Amino acid sequence: xxxxxxSGPTLVKPTQTLTLTCTFSGFSLSTxxxxxxxxxxxxxxxxxxxxxxxxxxxxxxxxxxxxxxTITKDTSKNQVVLTxxxxxxxxxxxxxxxxxxxxxxxxxxxxxxxxxxS
Amino acid sequence: DTQMTQSPSxxxxxxxxxxxxxxxxxxxxxxxxxxxxxxxxxAPNLLIYGASSLQSGxxxxxxxxxxxxxxxxxxxxxQPDDFATYYCQQSxxxxxxxxxxxxxxxx
Numbered sequence: 144x145x146x147x148x149x150s151g152p153t154l155v156k157p158t159q160t161l162t163l164t165c166t167f168s169g170f171s172l173s174t175x176x177x178x179x180x181x182x183x184x185x186x187x188x189x190x191x192x193x194x195x196x197x198x199x200x201x202x203x204x205x206x207x208x209x210x211x212x213t214i215t216k217d218t219s220k221n222q223v224v225l226t227x228x229x230x231x232x233x234x235x236x237x238x239x240x241x242x243x244x245x246x247x248x249x250x251x252x253x254x255x256x257x258x259x260x261s
Numbered sequence: 262d263t264q265m266t267q268s269p270s271x272x273x274x275x276x277x278x279x280x281x282x283x284x285x286x287x288x289x290x291x292x293x294x295x296x297x298x299x300x301x302x303x304a305p306n307l308l309i310y311g312a313s314s315l316q317s318g319x320x321x322x323x324x325x326x327x328x329x330x331x332x333x334x335x336x337x338x339x340q341p342d343d344f345a346t347y348y349c350q351q352s353x354x355x356x357x358x359x360x361x362x363x364x365x366x367x368x
Contacts, residue, residue, distance in 0.1 A: 182359075245311075246352035247295045248297075249310075
């Protein structure tokens, strides 16, 4: 059974760096073809893909946010970490991590709401 | 960046209706198109991958079609559990972009 869970701060101040951790079970990020991605959703708005790391450590980023994002994996801990620098109130959103296989996000975490406010 | 445009943005339908949602890509994405359902306060759920393959456990009233730039999601007989927001997402280009969503509510 594949499960994922996001963790991190619920409130960050503008200009601060956000660090989110996705802890997963039921699969290994060393298995060929597997990836873990991050997707966010501002309140009442659409989903926005942020980043994706593959089993071979290939990393992909949203072009519009690439300069502020870093995604890393720790296979031994079954974790993927996303950092986003220079947070702004427009970055207030629910952040999801998801298992990626065969070009689709087939298992999702419950999401974590991050509010950016002073 | 490949842009995904869904239509309509919202629709009202009754239980038992057949519903079709359209997704258009800004460039040829072959069949690298997925559909998700999202209910309020919940994470999205994968319905269709590869344009037309039904994800395990998803009812057969959901179907997908299309290739290239034009795709459709059809719900053949709308059930009460189907009132939700639906998103398309392309996986052809490096950037995994989503459509803006289509909200299906009760007429």
